[in-house]
Amino acid sequence: MKTILIVEDNPRNMEMLIKMIENLGEDVIIKTASSQEDASILAMKNNIDLFMLDIILNASNPSDVSGMKFAEYLRSFQKYKYTPIIFITALEDPALYAYSDLHCYYYVEKPYDVAKVSRVISEALKMPRVSEETKKVFFRKDGILYKKEVSDIIYIENSRAGQTVYCVNGNLKLPYKPSKVILEELASDKFVQCSRYHIVNRDYIDMIDTVNRYIHLLSVDEQIEIGNSYKRRFLRDVVGSEKIQR
Numbered sequence: 001m002k003t004i005l006i007v008e009d010n011p012r013n014m015e016m017l018i019k020m021i022e023n024l025g026e027d028v029i030i031k032t033a034s035s036q037e038d039a040s041i042l043a044m045k046n047n048i049d050l051f052m053l054d055i056i057l058n059a060s061n062p063s064d065v066s067g068m069k070f071a072e073y074l075r076s077f078q079k080y081k082y083t084p085i086i087f088i089t090a091l092e093d094p095a096l097y098a099y100s101d102l103h104c105y106y107y108v109e110k111p112y113d114v115a116k117v118s119r120v121i122s123e124a125l126k127m128p129r130v131s132e133e134t135k136k137v138f139f140r141k142d143g144i145l146y147k148k149e150v151s152d153i154i155y156i157e158n159s160r161a162g163q164t165v166y167c168v169n170g171n172l173k174l175p176y177k178p179s180k181v182i183l184e185e186l187a188s189d190k191f192v193q194c195s196r197y198h199i200v201n202r203d204y205i206d207m208i209d210t211v212n213r214y215i216h217l218l219s220v221d222e223q224i225e226i227g228n229s230y231k232r233r234f235l236r237d238v239v240g241s242e243k244i245q246r
Contacts, residue, residue: 003031005046005052013110020118023118024121036070040070044238051074055068055089071087088107137185153191155198157197157198162175186199194225
């Protein structure tokens, strides 16, 4: 089953798109949002297989291109770098920017050609899903490369004394690197920095205590601190998680 996120501020247009998708008879889940903010939360909470984005989400603003900005935001995440995006537009020619910079799958114009839009959606749903389950990450130490799968890494503890990569099948001691560099090298949305010294794999988050600012991870006995200056961003990044929060 695949999931489609429609981002459209016009209720009538939203209803038409939902009806078109339902009439395809595809086994899909439809998520909807009318703003960039709501869309961001849904994108982080779910694994979206197809985005349908209205370029203009605030019709009262003549220069609004919120849909384009949201697409740029999506492309900054590894899991959405290649996810199909269909732009919905009343603009004359967004194609050049959409295709060259944002790797748009297609764009459809208002008013809708139902047959054409239905065909495009159906084709986009056939695109293979990009999975991070077996993605490999390489760590270098003393000229040796160590290969780990993203799904095997529970968390990383990093300080000036060095970094420790805690994995399901053992730990790896490595030289210090700035956390920003580590996250860039991991290149996966699975990992979230929760403090100055800790980067955690969101798939292993078992419980978040927002009052006392700590996380409990599966397969780990000790509590992981949520840094005070990281709390807001961390909770935003994991918002909507099905894990227990209190």
